[in-house]
Amino acid sequence: MDIIEGIRKLGFRRWYERRLIEAHAYLVTGVLALILAVAFLELRGETAAGGERMTYLMSAVASLGGGIVAWLRYHRMLALVEWAGEQATCPACGEYGRLRLLATRPHALAGDPDSDLAAEIPLLHVACRACGNKWDIDATR
Numbered sequence: 001m002d003i004i005e006g007i008r009k010l011g012f013r014r015w016y017e018r019r020l021i022e023a024h025a026y027l028v029t030g031v032l033a034l035i036l037a038v039a040f041l042e043l044r045g046e047t048a049a050g051g052e053r054m055t056y057l058m059s060a061v062a063s064l065g066g067g068i069v070a071w072l073r074y075h076r077m078l079a080l081v082e083w084a085g086e087q088a089t090c091p092a093c094g095e096y097g098r099l100r101l102l103a104t105r106p107h108a109l110a111g112d113p114d115s116d117l118a119a120e121i122p123l124l125h126v127a128c129r130a131c132g133n134k135w136d137i138d139a140t141r
């Protein structure tokens with residue numbers, strides 16, 4: 001669920017909370033994959049048969065790759081959630097996360113390959129549910 005759909009369906013706070021939980025699930029998955037890789041390497045050391053040793057080695061490499069992918073995913077998701085969370089406080093009244101999505105548009109840096117986050121995140125025009133103040137949530141800030 002992307003940020004626009006998430007905020008519209010769940011509201012900002014729930015979207016934020018769920019993305020944080022999802023990010024930490026990736027972190028746990030990455031740690032478990034690294035433990036699995038070490039276990040396969042241990043098994044490889046205790047086995048004499050060449051074919052079996054190769055199977056354990058390939059399993060360890062695959063687990064390590066999965067762990068790295070999970071770790072990168074965790075970091076990316078955490079960056080997105082932190083970025084959105086930092087700008088979710090109403091500048092007028094200080095209310096956190098009680099916002100309504102008014103409009104979105106692709107970010108100006110969407111085509112820039114050096115700006116991954118900006119490409120993934122549109123510019124969000126939001127309004128505070130408490131006081132009605134309007135502001136932009138912008139990935140480049």
Ligand SMILES: [Zn+2]
Nearest residue numbers: 090093128131
């Ligand atoms: Zn407000």
